[in-house]
Each structure stands twice: as C-alpha cells, then as structure tokens.
Amino acid sequence: MESGLWNKDLLNNILRFLLLAVAVVKTVHGEGTSVGFYSSTCPSAESIVRSTVESYVSSDPTFAAGILRMHFHDCFVRGCDASVLIAGSDTERSAGPNRNLRGFEVIDDAKAKLEALCPSVVSCADILSLAARDSVVLSGGLSWQVPTGRRDGKISIGSEALTLPGPNDTVAVQKTKFSDKGLNTQDLVILAGGHTIGTAACQFFSDRIYSPNGTDPSIDPSFVSFLRTICPQDQPTKRVALDTGSQFIFDTSYFENLKRSHGILRSDQALWTDASTRPFVLKYSITGLFKVEFGKSMVKMGNIGVKTGSDGEIRTKCSAVN
Numbered sequence: 553m554e555s556g557l558w559n560k561d562l563l564n565n566i567l568r569f570l571l572l573a574v575a576v577v578k579t580v581h582g583e584g585t586s587v588g589f590y591s592s593t594c595p596s597a598e599s600i601v602r603s604t605v606e607s608y609v610s611s612d613p614t615f616a617a618g619i620l621r622m623h624f625h626d627c628f629v630r631g632c633d634a635s636v637l638i639a640g641s642d643t644e645r646s647a648g649p650n651r652n653l654r655g656f657e658v659i660d661d662a663k664a665k666l667e668a669l670c671p672s673v674v675s676c677a678d679i680l681s682l683a684a685r686d687s688v689v690l691s692g693g694l695s696w697q698v699p700t701g702r703r704d705g706k707i708s709i710g711s712e713a714l715t716l717p718g719p720n721d722t723v724a725v726q727k728t729k730f731s732d733k734g735l736n737t738q739d740l741v742i743l744a745g746g747h748t749i750g751t752a753a754c755q756f757f758s759d760r761i762y763s764p765n766g767t768d769p770s771i772d773p774s775f776v777s778f779l780r781t782i783c784p785q786d787q788p789t790k791r792v793a794l795d796t797g798s799q800f801i802f803d804t805s806y807f808e809n810l811k812r813s814h815g816i817l818r819s820d821q822a823l824w825t826d827a828s829t830r831p832f833v834l835k836y837s838i839t840g841l842f843k844v845e846f847g848k849s850m851v852k853m854g855n856i857g858v859k860t861g862s863d864g865e866i867r868t869k870c871s872a873v874n
Contacts, residue, residue, distance in 0.1 A: 715729070
C-alpha cells in the first residue's frame with residue numbers, strides 16, 4: 553500500500569514538473585515554438601535561409617530593411633503567420649501600407665530551396681522570421697536565437713493592414729498599438745530603431761517640410777533645407793534614408809538623429825519629444841545595449857499570435873494557401 557502511494561506521488565510530481573516545463577517553454581518561446589525546431593526534420597533550414605538572404609543583400613543591401621519591415625508588418629496583422637505574403641486583390645499584401653514592401657522574392661527563393669530538400673516541413677512564417685534576423689546580422693547587428701515552429705495562416709484581408717502603425721502616429725497611438733500586441737514602451741522604441749536601415753517615400757513626410765502653414769517645428773531648420781533638396785515636391789515617391797548618413801548599417805545613429813531633430817517621420821521624431829519615450833531614445837543613443845535588446849524585442853514580436861498545430865498549415869508556396 554505504501555509502495556503504491558509512493559509511486560502515485562512520484563507520478564504526480566513528475567506530471568507537475570512536465571507541466572511546469574511546458575509552461576516555461578510557452579512563456580519564453582511562445583506556445584508551440586522552440587529554438588532549433590527543425591533540428592531533426594530539416595537540419596539545414598536555418599543555413600539555407602541565411603545563405604539565400606545573404607546572396608540578395610550582398611547584391612542589394614536595401615533588401616535587408618525590406619525583409620525586416622515585412623516581418624514587422626506581418627506580425628502586427630493576425631500575428632506572425634506569413635499572411636502578408638499571400639498574393640491577391642484583397643489581401644494584406646495589396647493594402648496601402650504594404651504596397652511598397654520588398655523582399656518577397658527572397659522568401660520565395662528560400663522556400664523553393666527548402667521545399668526541394670524538406671517538402672512541407674518549414675513554414676513561410678518561420679522563413680520570414682529567420683530572414684529578418686539574418687538581415688539585421690548582415691547589416692552589422694547582433695544575432696539572436698529565433699524560436700521556430702510557427703505554421704502559416706490561411707486568411708489575409710487587406711483592410712486589416714490599415715491598422716498598422718503609421719508614419720504620423722502620435723506616441724500615444726503607437727503605445728496603444730504596441731500594447732495591444734503585448735509589447736511595451738521599451739519594445740516600441742527598440743523596434744522603431746529598426747529604421748536605422750530603413751527608407752521612406754517623400755510623400756509620407758512632405759507636409760513636414762512643405763506645409764503652407766510653416767515647417768514642422770520639431771525638425772531642425774537646416775535639416776528642412778537638406779530634405780527639400782532630396783525631396784522635390786514633384787517627386788513624392790522618391791525614397792529617403794530614415795537614418796541619414798548610415799542607411800545600410802545597423803547602428804545607434806538613428807537615435808542620435810532623433811536627438812538632433814533629424815527624424816524623418818513624424819512618428820519617429822515624436823519618440824524624442826515625448827517624455828515617456830525620450831529616456832529610451834537617450835539610453836540607446838549612448839550605450840551599446842540597443843543591438844543586444846533589439847533581438848529580445850524581436851523574439852517578443854515574433855511570438856505575436858503564433859499559429860501552431862491545426863491552427864495553420866505549411867504552405868508549399870508562400871504566395872498562396874494550399
């Protein structure tokens with residue numbers, strides 16, 4: 553009898569331990585995802601994605617920012633499920649905020665290589681998440697471990713992309729949009745720092761330098777003159793580096809530019825003028841913590857609304873559901 557009770561207690565303790573371990577995995581990695589998810593089913597998955605991204609970025613460094621931005625836009629609509637990759641007339645990909653996204657061919661290329669090696673194993677959502685990490689590393693940022701195991705979504709609705717953070721959002725609006733996704737103010741400033749390798753079309757900030765009511769007072773007047781030379785009023789689609797002087801290098805100069813009132817987008821410059829975000833801008837402009845903490849915030853973002861198990865599928869082509 554005592555032996556039976558001991559065995560029962562032992563089994564209960566083992567069960568509690570296993571449940572605790574599962575809870576820890578869900579908390580750290582996101583439900584159903586883990587670092588090295590493909591180590592046995594497709595061991596070369598991460599290296600194939602990395603080499604594919606490297607081949608494109610080495611020939612055109614603007615792909616790095618494009619892929620990073622694409623991952624961000626994917627995660628903020630329906631979670632990180634590659635729904636932004638689905639082509640169609642009323643999909644996220646066709647919506648206004650996503651019409652200038654770049655890098656689809658990079659993801660498609662990596663997916664084709666993986667399908668040839670490991671059919672129906674590696675999700676497009678994971679490829680995009682890994683490619684975003686590799687884009688940062690190839691631009692001079694630090695690497696981080698990417699939890700994988702996501703499945704691809706089957707739904708993509710264009711109108712839902714209209715809720716993405718926008719270039720004219722106030723800090724209050726940005727904080728709400730990030731909070732809704734489980735991200736805090738520090739994550740907001742850190743992830744905005746991804747603009748260190750980004751660009752923007754002149755049309756998204758032209759009102760700041762050409763308004764009939766005067767230029768935006770939060771911009772350095774000398775910088776207004778500079779922007780007007782590279783953004784003529786008749787060229788609204790011309791693109792400008794969001795991090796002047798350091799467009800292709802993942803560094804902290806983006807934050808330095810905000811301190812100098814050289815932020816391109818209204819939403820970026822507001823991070824310096826707002827009392828709640830200014831301390832973070834200052835912190836990341838004068839320390840080396842940005843590169844380290846960027847990876848941590850990317851992991852948090854990468855686990856927004858992750859689909860696992862029967863919640864999704866493994867697409868054979870990233871541009872279309874199976």
